[in-house]
Amino acid sequence: MSNPYSEIFKAPGSKAFASAGFLARLPLAMVTMGTVAMLSQTHGEYWLAGAVSATFALTNAIVSPQISRLVDRYGQSRVLAPVTAISVAAFAGLILTTHYGWRNELLFLFAFIAGLMPSMPAMVRARWSALYRDTPKLHTAFAFESVLDEAIYMLGSVFAIGLSVALFPEAGPLLATIFLAVGTALFVAQKSTEPPVHPVETRGGRSAIRLGAVQVLTLTLIAIGAMFGTAEVTVIAYSEALGHKGAASFILAGYAGGSLLVGLVFGTLKLSIPLSRQFLFAIGVAMLTALPLLTIGSIWSMALLLFLAGASISPTFITAFGLIERLVPSSQLTEGITWAMTGIGIGMAIGSFASGYVIDAYGARNGFWISVAASGVALTVALMGYRTLQRPARTTAPETAFA
Numbered sequence: 530m531s532n533p534y535s536e537i538f539k540a541p542g543s544k545a546f547a548s549a550g551f552l553a554r555l556p557l558a559m560v561t562m563g564t565v566a567m568l569s570q571t572h573g574e575y576w577l578a579g580a581v582s583a584t585f586a587l588t589n590a591i592v593s594p595q596i597s598r599l600v601d602r603y604g605q606s607r608v609l610a611p612v613t614a615i616s617v618a619a620f621a622g623l624i625l626t627t628h629y630g631w632r633n634e635l636l637f638l639f640a641f642i643a644g645l646m647p648s649m650p651a652m653v654r655a656r657w658s659a660l661y662r663d664t665p666k667l668h669t670a671f672a673f674e675s676v677l678d679e680a681i682y683m684l685g686s687v688f689a690i691g692l693s694v695a696l697f698p699e700a701g702p703l704l705a706t707i708f709l710a711v712g713t714a715l716f717v718a719q720k721s722t723e724p725p726v727h728p729v730e731t732r733g734g735r736s737a738i739r740l741g742a743v744q745v746l747t748l749t750l751i752a753i754g755a756m757f758g759t760a761e762v763t764v765i766a767y768s769e770a771l772g773h774k775g776a777a778s779f780i781l782a783g784y785a786g787g788s789l790l791v792g793l794v795f796g797t798l799k800l801s802i803p804l805s806r807q808f809l810f811a812i813g814v815a816m817l818t819a820l821p822l823l824t825i826g827s828i829w830s831m832a833l834l835l836f837l838a839g840a841s842i843s844p845t846f847i848t849a850f851g852l853i854e855r856l857v858p859s860s861q862l863t864e865g866i867t868w869a870m871t872g873i874g875i876g877m878a879i880g881s882f883a884s885g886y887v888i889d890a891y892g893a894r895n896g897f898w899i900s901v902a903a904s905g906v907a908l909t910v911a912l913m914g915y916r917t918l919q920r921p922a923r924t925t926a927p928e929t930a931f932a
Contacts, residue, residue, distance in 0.1 A: 533669045533797050540660050542722040549719060550653035551677065553712025556705035557649065558685025561586055563701030564623070566693040568636070571627050581623075581640045583878075588644025590874045596647045597867035598736060601860055604726045605652055606717045612645045613713040619643035620706040624699045646709065650678060651866040652716070658854050658862060659724035665799050668851060672796020675846040679789040724862075737864040742856040745914030746849050747872040752907035753815065753845055754876020756900045759884040760784055760835065761877075763896030770893040773828045780832045787839025795844050804855060805918035808848040812911045815841035816904035822897040838900075852918055876903070 538544050561582050568578035600608045619642035626635045657670035689701030737743050761781060768777040800807060818838040825831045849869055857865035880903060884896040911918075 533666075534673055537657075537661070537666050537670045537673065540722075542719055543660065546656050546716060546719040546722045547653065549712055549715035550649055550656075551681075551712070552708050553716050554649040554653070555681060555685055555712070556646065556709040558681045559689035559701060559705035559708070560620075560643075560646075563689030563693060563705055564640070566689065567624075567627055567698045567702055570693065570698040571630075572633075577633065577636070581636045584637050584640040585644050586874065586878065588641050589646055590871045590878075592644050593646070593648045593651075594736070594738070594864055594867045594871055596645065597651055597864040598861070600647070600652070600655075600863045602726070605655075605723050605863075606720065609647055609652065609713055609717050612647055613709065616643050616646040617706055617710045619645070620702060620709070624702055624706070628699055647713075648867040648870050649713070649716070650674065651863050651870055654850060654854075654866050655724050655863045656722050660722065662854070667854065668799075668847065669796045671847045671850045671854075672792055672843065674850075675843045676789050676792040676796070678846070679785045679792065679843065737857060737861040738868050740857060740861070740865070741914070741917040742852060742920070743865050743868050745910060745917050746852060747868045749812065749907050749910045749914075750845075750849060750869050750872035751876040751879070752903045752910065753812075753842075754873035755880035755883070755903035756815065756819065756876075756907075757842075757873070758877035758880025758882075759896060759899040759903065760838075760880075762881050762884045763888065763893065763900070764831065764835065766888045766893035766896060767825070767831065768828065771828055776828050776832070780828075780835055783832055784835040784839045785842075787836040788842035789839075791840045792843025792847065795847060803919070804848050804851050805915060808845070808852060808918065809911050809915060811841050811844040811848055812904075812908050815845060816901075816908050819897075819900045819904040822900055825894065825897065856918070856920060 538547070564582040564585065565578040568581060572578065596608065596612055619639045623636060623639035623643060625631075626639060654671065654674055657667060657674070661667040661670055689705060692700040692704060693702075738747065764780050764784075765777040768780065802810075815838075818834075818841055821834050822838065825834060850866060853865045853869060854862065880899060884899045887899060888896045
């Protein structure tokens with residue numbers, strides 16, 4: 530029996546762009562925590578480290594869909610090269626400012642400019658879509674990408690922090706900057722697999738976020754992202770409260786590992802169930818696996834229940850991106866994918882903040898209430914927008930999903 534994952538790499542150029550894309554997307558997981566590790570060591574102030582890191586993250590969340598919109602209109606090579614060059618220069622400025630102790634205002638300025646960094650996961654998925662649109666291989670390719678996201682999520686931040694602590698404070702962000710420059714250059718050089726530029730379709734080229742399907746999926750993924758952010762903060766706080774703070778990293782790795790394992794299996798399945806129904810089912814599983822988190826009373830039960838909770842992550846991502854590929858016009862595909870990625874990032878920030886507030890006010894264990902609430906919101910939005918997600922493939926959805 531053939532391996533479905535090896536099948537997707539038989540297309541000419543697929544291995545080259547996937548490898549380059551992996552290198553170019555590593556900074557997404559390394560930069561945020563790497564900046565915190567760098568500045569906390571050099572300046573000794575966690576508020577400053579967190580604020581500079583947040584400046585980059587929020588700017589990137591707002592700007593990256595606009596970068597992807599330009600990519601859809603003018604092509605990957607014409608847009609990625611200049612914006613990545615600006616982002617690389619800004620990261621270099623951030624590192625130099627840190628090393629030489631220049632004014633703190635420059636840290637925020639360079640972090641803001643570095644936010645131009647493009648969404649490489651969206652660029653890679655756009656290439657898979659161009660190769661395998663309307664074939665079962667696209668499902669497998671999206672599953673592979675979701676698993677890769679989980680692997681990068683598990684390893685990237687740990688790698689960046691470890692480098693900054695073991696070598697020198699700027700080591701993590703410096704390597705991330707090199708990965709971004711080299712990886713993007715190699716990616717752009719793969720001309721044969723670059724998606725063609727499509728003429729702007731309907732409604733004068735308005736943003737993809739005006740499409741009902743993108744609204745539903747982005748709002749749902751904001752809620753799912755809030756579950757991730759809550760898990761990170763609450764696991765760390767509750768592990769410390771139970772006297773096992775060091776176990777937090779292993780529990781979070783298990784959370785991502787559960788997603789990775791299910792994602793690998795899910796990617797091999799050829800289901801006849803409509804994607805919209807698969808997406809709704811995955812959200813339902815997310816809620817069902819969030820509820821038991823309220824019963825956690827030990828490190829071992831937390832590790833087991835977080836591993837099980839991770840089971841819904843990859844299927845949610847895979848079906849969400851599959852729906853975007855099916856419902857969003859080709860001329861807006863990269864932007865549509867980026868809005869979904871942005872939704873996850875915004876949700877993680879909301880979850881981290883909300884759970885932190887609840888933990889400070891009511892205790893570490895109660896942070897998981899945010900996960901339960903977020904899963905309820907995700908299911909509600911998915912149910913309200915279900916009819917929108919059932920629309921025929923690649924037709925223009927209404928400008929608002931819930932009208």
